[in-house]
Amino acid sequence: MGDILSRRKLIKSSLAAVASASGLGVAGYLASRYGLIPPDHGGIYGIGKTITYASQRLLIPQHSLAREFNRTEISKFAPVVGEPPTDETYQQLSAKSFRDWRLKIDGLVTRPSSFSLEELKRFPSRSQITNHICEQGWSFIAEWIGVSLSYILDLVGVLPQAKYVVVLPYENGDPPQSWWESIDMVDARHPQTLVAYGMNGPDLPIRHGAPVRLKVPRQMGYKNVKYLHSIIVTDTVKNIGKGVGGANVEDGYSWFAGI
Numbered sequence: 001m002g003d004i005l006s007r008r009k010l011i012k013s014s015l016a017a018v019a020s021a022s023g024l025g026v027a028g029y030l031a032s033r034y035g036l037i038p039p040d041h042g043g044i045y046g047i048g049k050t051i052t053y054a055s056q057r058l059l060i061p062q063h064s065l066a067r068e069f070n071r072t073e074i075s076k077f078a079p080v081v082g083e084p085p086t087d088e089t090y091q092q093l094s095a096k097s098f099r100d101w102r103l104k105i106d107g108l109v110t111r112p113s114s115f116s117l118e119e120l121k122r123f124p125s126r127s128q129i130t131n132h133i134c135e136q137g138w139s140f141i142a143e144w145i146g147v148s149l150s151y152i153l154d155l156v157g158v159l160p161q162a163k164y165v166v167v168l169p170y171e172n173g174d175p176p177q178s179w180w181e182s183i184d185m186v187d188a189r190h191p192q193t194l195v196a197y198g199m200n201g202p203d204l205p206i207r208h209g210a211p212v213r214l215k216v217p218r219q220m221g222y223k224n225v226k227y228l229h230s231i232i233v234t235d236t237v238k239n240i241g242k243g244v245g246g247a248n249v250e251d252g253y254s255w256f257a258g259i
């Protein structure tokens with residue numbers, strides 16, 4: 001009896017050792033071969049996070065689509081997370097229906113630019129009815145209308161060394177906090193990734209992120225930054241905040257929140 005138990009233990013622990021050793025090997029291999037180390041990899045490659053991110057990127061076709069729904073399936077009720085920005089500039093812009101608001105885009109681009117809401121609305125529009133899934137365990141189906149982030153990236157001309165798109169919102173809370181996030185170029189270029197200015201209709205309600213928000217339906221709720229202020233294209237997020245790729249990542253959430 002004792003023998004069996006200890007043998008099991010031995011098998012278990014050697015399996016664990018093999019798993020973590022090969023995990024290290026796989027992570028290290030993927031790292032050098034494909035440059036697929038997420039910004040929040042932490043100490044010795046954050047093996048779990050690296051494997052999740054790398055295997056998603058290697059195994060799932062890059063442009064596989066999040067499921068889309070019919071209009072009849074749109075949820076009657078859409079929960080809200082987060083207060084509108086307390087930022088004074090935001091309040092003033094909002095009071096004038098965002099007529100003076102502009103979305104700035106710079107970083108590793110050939111033509112740093114800024115676009116008004118009206119300009120964004122004149123670009124080819126895209127819409128999708130997708131499920132918004134929050135890490136807190138709820139979801140709702142809504143239609144999002146906007147311009148594809150890829151279209152905007154083409155307008156400004158992304159340089160080949162770009163690796164991430166960072167989205168910065170107006171700040172909220174006391175003390176002011178920024179719900180900034182970053183995504184890789186695969187998600188930035190994904191056909192369903194929108195800079196959305198409409199929700200279930202032509203406008204985006206303040207509580208859902210007016211004037212525009214990011215909609216990245218293949219990732220969890222918190223990556224879908226509301227109240228956009230600006231976008232930065234970069235090859236590293238090390239110099240932003242704590243260097244892990246997002247405010248929520250600093251709070252312990254995974255940078256890659258693929259669903």
Ligand SMILES: Nc1nc2c(c(=O)[nH]1)N[C@H]1C(S)=C(S)[C@@H](COP(=O)(O)O)O[C@H]1N2
Pocket residue numbers: 078079080081082083133134135169170179207208209221222223224225226227
């Ligand atoms: N600027 C900003 N963006 C944000 C948040 C926030 O508080 N501030 N909350 C996030 C979270 S956790 C979720 S689930 C969704 C919620 O979007 P909704 O309020 O439109 O349902 O927005 C995300 N984007």
Ligand SMILES: [Mo]
Pocket residue numbers: 081133134135136221222
């Ligand atoms: Mo969320």
